[in-house]
Amino acid sequence: MIVALIGALTVGLLTLGSSVAAVAVPAPTPPPTPNSTEPTASPESTQSTGPTTLAPTITSPAPGSFVGSGTTTISGTGEVGREIQLLSPVSDQDPLCFAVVDAAAVWSCTAVSLPSGPDVRLRVVVTGAPESAAEQTIAVLSAPVVTGGPTGLALTNGTVRGSGYPAASVVVSLAGGKRCTATADASGAWSCTFTGNVAGGAVSVSASQQTSYSAPSWSNASAPVSLDFDLDRPTAPIVSAPVGGDRVPLSGTTYSGSGEDDATVTVFSGAYSVCSAVVVSGSWSCFAGGVAAGSHQVIAVQRDPAGNLGPGSPGVEVLFGPAAAATPDTTGPGAPIPTMGATAPPASSAPAPESTVPGAPGQEPPHPQASSPSALLPAPVPGGWNDPTLFATAVPAPWSTSPVSWVQAAFLAFGALLLLCVPARLLAGTVSRARNGRPFWQTVSIAGRNRSRVEFETAPDLPLNRWLVAGAAVTAAATLVMLSGPVSSQPAYLRLLLAVMAALVVVNAVGTLVPLWWSSRVWCERASVTFLPRYLLLVAATALASRAFEIHPALVFGLLGSVAAAPGLPGRRRGQLAALRAGSLIALALLGWLTLGLLPQASGFLSAFAAEIATSVVLAAIGSAALVLIPIGRTSGRSILSWSPPIWAALTVLAFTIMFGVLSPAGLFWPGDGGVSLWWAGAGVFAALSVAAWAWQRFVVPARH
Known part of the structure; x- marks a missing residue:
């Protein structure tokens, strides 16, 4: 009976399973074969396979x-x-x-x-x-973001910054309808400056952008941002300490004065920045050392929170150097007689006795610290291999130059074109015609009898290693360039010499290899690199002029050679090759300037070395481009002018604009008081004399003959 009951239960379970399977499966499926390895679906998985879901x-x-x-x-x-x-x-x-x-x-x-x-x-x-x-x-394409003024704050001097899509074209609009355009860089950052008549105060600013994949469509305008426009330049700050004639120790001193509240005052020794401070309650103060020994003018400029840069303060002549060593006091026979006004400190730490001669001239109570042996030594000179030189901060960052400074630089560039370059070309042509085309060095000997060269023995040629000659020339030129500014005995100036040498190698490589490659690979014309020793004289002349007239940053000429084209090359090709050379130097100067702005602050050996190389590249490249564009002799400017005067004028204005933009911190060419600089007066006199000489040679001399 038990066996029968178990059999009945088994039959019931099988019947129930068959009925459940029949309900769960909508369509009959063939039963699996006994040899099939496919697992049997569980009740849960069988229930999930319902009707197919409609795709969205x-x-x-x-x-x-x-x-x-x-x-x-x-x-x-x-x-x-x-x-x-x-x-x-x-x-x-x-x-x-x-x-x-x-x-x-x-x-x-x-x-x-x-x-x-x-x-x-x-x-x-x-x-x-x-x-x-x-x-x-x-x-x-979402709308760009307006972040604020030049410093990211809501206060601006007309420059608006923001972020957007990389390489997008951005149009920034004011509530009054004025617009400015910008292009976002690879990171999406952009900036543009409103020029002209822009009202001060709070103005609503928005921006939209367009990319290559969205053109001709633009993004929606960004949410309006209220910016406070401040276009007024601050006045010159006042330097109250040190005063004119002070002797400042090389270990450092405190610079102080007054200015506009919340403005940042930067102190310059010559044109090298020394320290900076923020004006609080009308006063500012900062401490700095490391200025090279010698007499320098101390000036200060201030930039308000909106980014407006004011004029420099009147220069204060200060002598930087170690404190004068005190002469120890000695008594007894053979003691030196003190000179008038000298102070004789005691030889021991005991208090000095009063003078036995009342009212003796030059007798003053000694300084309490004069008894220390260290007081007899000059102040220690700071400096080491890792210290930055003043040369590393000679060139300001590109975005630190205000739009007003760029307008001044462009005005000065046009002035240089009209008062220097064009008169120089007229004077050179006048002198050449007066000498029938003979250069100055082909003069008649004033001593002895002129004899043919064939009558003399020919000296043997001494072959020199060209790499040795190139290295000596670069070293000599780098030394002259470094001496264009103050130099001390600090070890850091040896590092500066290496940085200037590296920069000159870069400048000469770009100035020669680019036109050489173009001539040989593009035009398939032979060309060669020629070393010009007379260029060293020009390097020395610019360095001496920079030092004599205290031009900071210095006016630097860094070329040591040129590219000699094939003798049969047409004048048109020579002009194009010269334009390529000048353009490559200008591009190198711009690249070096941008690199200088991206470098970290010079605080160690590598950072200072990199800043000095970038500064030297900028000064040497733009100074060389500007000078070779002056169309006298056989310079690049003469070849470009003969080929295309408009291209020569455009390159000259561009080179001089960048050069004056780099030299703008010195304020040498643009007086802040509205007066006429001596440079302008000298340029006017030179232009007048050149034009007068040309007119005399062109009109008066033919009429007399």
């Missing part, structure tokens, strides 16, 4: 359309009651939105934030059924 769709925005905003609404269709997930274009694991399909079979996600890009992927899936999905791509 994306109806808005349309595939391939453009969205000019970072946030938009995305909608579509799907199975009623189902939950739809909008996945992130960056990562499929992060949903941006959950939406339930309503009774009209429509779902929608509002205010969805999307990244900018030409192919932004939109993908939606059904919750619990990831195989039911829809996907398409659109182009998105």
Whole structure:
């Protein structure tokens, strides 16, 4: 009976399982064969295979359309009651939105934030059924961001900065309708400056942008940002200490004075920045040392929080050097007789007795510290291999130059073109015609009898290693360039010499290899590099002039050679080759200037060495380009002028504008008091004399003959 009961239960279970299987499976399937290795579906897995879920769709925005905003609404269709997930274009694991399909079979996600890009992927899936999905791509460009003025604050001097899509064209608009344009760099940063009649005070600013994949469409305008425009330059600060004639120790001193509240005052020794301080309650103060020994003018300039740079303060002549050593007091026979006004400190630490001769001239109470043996030694000279030289900070960063300074630099460049370059060409032509084309060095000997060279024995040629000659020339030129500014016995100036040598190698390589490559590879014309020893005289002349007239940063000429074209090369090709040479030097100067602005502050050996190399490259490249463009002799400027006067004028104005922009901190060529600089007066006299000589040679001499 027990066996019968077990058999009945078994039959019942089998019958119940068959009925359940019949209900769960909508369509009959053949039973698995006995040899099949496929596992049998469990009841749970059998229940999940119900009716197929309706795949969702994306109806808005349309595939391939453009969205000019970072946030938009995305909608579509799907199975009623189902939950739809909008996945992130960056990562499929992060949903941006959950939406339930309503009774009209429509779902929608509002205010969805999307990244900018030409192919932004939109993908939606059904919750619990990831195989039911829809996907398409659109182009998105969000509005740029206005971050503020030149320093990122809401106060600006007309310059507006912000961020956007890399390489995008940005248009910045004021509430009054004025606009300025900019191009975002590789990181998306951009800036533009409003010029002309811009009202001061709070102004609403917005921006929009356009990219290559969005053209001709623009993004939406950014949210308006209120910026406070301050276009008034601050006045010159006052330097109250040190005063004229003071002797400042090399170990350092405190510079102080007064200025405009919240402005940043920078103190210069010559044209080298010494220290900076913020004006608080009308006063400023900073401590600095490391100035090279000698007599220097101390001036100060201040920049207000909006970025406006004011004129320099009147120069104060200060003597930098170690304190004079005190002479110890000795008594007894053979003691030296003190000179008038000298102070004789005691030889011991005991208090000095009063003079036995009342009212003796020059007798003063000794300083309490004069009894120390260290007081008899000069002040220690700071400096080491890791200390930055003043040369490292001679050139300001590109973005520290205000638009007003660039306008002044362009004005000075046109002045140099009209008062220096053109008169120099007229004077050179006048002298050449007066001498029938003979140069100055082909003169008649004033001693002895002129004899043919063939009558003398020919001296044997001594072959010299060209690398040795090049190294000696670069070393000599670097020494002259370094001496264009103050130099002390600090070890850091040996590092400066190496930095200037490296910079001259770069400048000469660009100035010779670029036109040499162009001539040989593009034109297939022979050309050669020629070393010109007379260029060393020009290097020395510019260094001496910079030192004599205290031009800081120094006017530097760094070329030591030129590219000699083939003898049969037409004049047109010679002019083009010269223009390529001058243009490559100008481009190198701009690249060096941008690099200098990206370098960290000089605080160690490597950072100071890099800053000195970049500064030397900028000064040598732009100084060389400006000087070789003066059209006298056989310079590049003469060849370019003969080929195309407009191109020569454009290159000359560009080179001199950059040069005056670099030299702008000295204030040498643009007086802050509105007077006429001696440089302008000298240029006017030179131009008048040159034009008068040309007119005499051109009109008066032919009339007399």
